[in-house]
Amino acid sequence: MRYARMLMVVLLLAAGISTAADSEPEPVKLIRSTADYVLQQIRKRKPELEKDSSGIYALVQEKILPHFDFRIMSRGALGRYWRRATEAQKQRIAREFQELLVRTYATTLLNYSDQQVEYLPFRGKPDDRRVTVATRVHSQDGPPVPINYRLYRTSDGRWKIYDVVVDGVSLVSNYRSSFAAEVKKGGIEGLISSLARHNRKQRGA
Template sequence: MKLIRFILAMALLVAGPALAEPAPDELVKKTAEEVLAIVRADQELRAGSPKKVLALVEEKVLPHFDFARMTRLAMGRHWREATPEQQQQIVREFRELLVRTYTAAFTSYRNQTVAYKPFKMEPAANDVTVRTEIVNPDGRPPIPVDYSMYKTSNGWKVYDVTIENVSLVATYRGTFTEEIRRGGIDGLIKSLREKNQSLAQQEQKKG
């Protein structure tokens, strides 16, 4: 369930690049409200059309996430053990896994809204946390979602998402460590590739 909630959290952070670089909290709020309006108005997106969701993710989500940094953090010390070629493969497969998992789980959206926590940052800050909550329309407790973001030459990028105090990066670090323990770096790459192939097959069945 936590991964599905991460998927929803990603869905609330999609938008095209702005002309002026917004503050991180403004970026989260502006894009969340924009994408919620898009999703509510699009029956195919709400139904989880694989092709349409995948196109949306590729165009809108990826520019706001630094998947290379997420992968390095998830790998931990094992990152330095991988060759440059292996590193590229892992980043590519991990990025694809998150995107395909997102696509498969998009039907979890059920008219949730977003509440934004007070945000303050130092003028020179280059690493911040933007805190939000996903509010369920059925009265269930809100789900805390924190975006870890850092400043780049291309604006603020998300490098981790923490949902109900569980870090996405930390979760995958445990998974990656276990895969590497069992099969080495190549074993991790193989495992990621197989998961992606399985998700791709599921998408094809859904059409």
């Protein structure tokens, strides 16, 4: 599975070029505050985290992943095959998918090197249930990379990320071809087994 480059860009977040304002829409505040906190911790604790990776896994698990909806992301990544899965299989896919991203995110964050994020003007309306937060990531070795975060508002008013579009490529769609190939080869159980094997390997089990 070749996702490292996309996830590297997604997670190279830093304090925004502009200063956060109290009037910022809630989806923008969510993304900015999460990025600011996580990267502040990485800067402060990098030697410790490089020595013991369990700390970075815990940081990702606690501060980043609660803002993602892995069931919706898994459904999008599976596409038409989602309807073939039982409820138990759907839960297992979402769980394995989440672990895959936890470990990929954690490894990626340790390679952070002070890239900057520019938060673009927000185009949503106060009563919108689905919005996009648009950003550009600036680095010294290339043009800025556009990153758009797609979020929806839950029934209790929270915002959840259900996709990230990097330079025009959807994270969810990027997984879809690989997931489809695994399903065609070994069915839904084959996909789950493939994800589980990958995760066990990353755990060193």
